[in-house]
Amino acid sequence: MADRSTVVRQWDFRWSGVVRKQYKTGGEHFRAITRQTLLGDANDERGLNNLLRYFEIEPGGYSSLERHQHPHMVVVIRGRGRVILGDRVEPIDHLDCVYVAPDTFHQFHATDREPLGFLCVVDRERDRPVLPTAEERARLAENPAVAKLMKSG
Amino acid sequence: MADRSTVVRQWDFRWSGVVRKQYKTGGEHFRAITRQTLLGDANDERGLNNLLRYFEIEPGGYSSLERHQHPHMVVVIRGRGRVILGDRVEPIDHLDCVYVAPDTFHQFHATDREPLGFLCVVDRERDRPVLPTAEERARLAENPAVAKLMKSG
Numbered sequence: 001m002a003d004r005s006t007v008v009r010q011w012d013f014r015w016s017g018v019v020r021k022q023y024k025t026g027g028e029h030f031r032a033i034t035r036q037t038l039l040g041d042a043n044d045e046r047g048l049n050n051l052l053r054y055f056e057i058e059p060g061g062y063s064s065l066e067r068h069q070h071p072h073m074v075v076v077i078r079g080r081g082r083v084i085l086g087d088r089v090e091p092i093d094h095l096d097c098v099y100v101a102p103d104t105f106h107q108f109h110a111t112d113r114e115p116l117g118f119l120c121v122v123d124r125e126r127d128r129p130v131l132p133t134a135e136e137r138a139r140l141a142e143n144p145a146v147a148k149l150m151k152s153g
Numbered sequence: 154m155a156d157r158s159t160v161v162r163q164w165d166f167r168w169s170g171v172v173r174k175q176y177k178t179g180g181e182h183f184r185a186i187t188r189q190t191l192l193g194d195a196n197d198e199r200g201l202n203n204l205l206r207y208f209e210i211e212p213g214g215y216s217s218l219e220r221h222q223h224p225h226m227v228v229v230i231r232g233r234g235r236v237i238l239g240d241r242v243e244p245i246d247h248l249d250c251v252y253v254a255p256d257t258f259h260q261f262h263a264t265d266r267e268p269l270g271f272l273c274v275v276d277r278e279r280d281r282p283v284l285p286t287a288e289e290r291a292r293l294a295e296n297p298a299v300a301k302l303m304k305s306g
Contacts, residue, residue: 098161
């Protein structure tokens with residue numbers, strides 16, 4: 001049977017037929033995040049080599065500080081925040097796009113005032129994230145801006 | 154040299170360092186569209202297996218009625234409109250996501266009142282679009298809603 005095209009409708013940052021899940025289970029290296037897989041999970045979407053997800057970080061929350069071989073494509077669609085990208089910190093705002101290069105430690109942070117929501121495209125087949133070692137954390141912290149922002153378990 | 158992560162900043166539906174181009178050159182089978190490649194074109198983004206583009210269709214405009222083997226992931230980020238997806242027409246609105254399945258004829262239409270802008274992710278390596286034959290156009294037009302909306306060269 002051929003794949004069927006689909007329209008997944010949005011309402012207030014929820015999407016029709018999409019389950020909102022916790023970002024990850026276990027660990028203390030992230031805070032206050034949910035995940036919705038918008039395209040790529042349904043049977044009819046098996047033609048896609050990648051997945052489209054929506055992550056939302058509550059005020060004051062942050063994602064894991066991690067790296068992996070697969071790159072990320074990110075587009076901010078709600079609020080603003082900051083991202084650690086290797087040895088630097090970048091502000092991110094509405095519709096800014098972020099390319100996270102392979103093997104680059106990264107961590108997204110909401111502000112204290114509002115949620116930060118972003119689309120993220122990844123390859124369907126991808127390697128698992130790796131958390132920084134103590135040595136890697138020390139190296140990242142050489143930039144005071146990164147040291148001030150970074151959180152890790 | 155390792156790839157470098159990048160942040161591509163948005164302002165009024167233009168992005169830093171990104172050239173706005175015509176959707177396609179030649180042909181009369183589309184109207185009033187521009188294209189910006191947001192991620193995947195720069196040297197530093199060669200880790201990506203796919204491209205993130207932004208298309209904007211002016212009021213009254215539309216994309217080509219075409220099909221191809223590679224699927225599309227689309228997210229509406231400006232305005233609203235309608236899309237022909239094979240044998241049906243679907244309304245699309247802010248942050249709705251569209252999966253265009255392989256080999257499905259599709260055509261995006263802005264309303265007459267405002268531009269329709271959407272993100273579109275595709276594989277970097279992909280087949281070329283094919284326009285419908287007269288026979289295929291006739292088959293698509295069997296649904297009156299499609300017949301009323303479709304434009305083809």
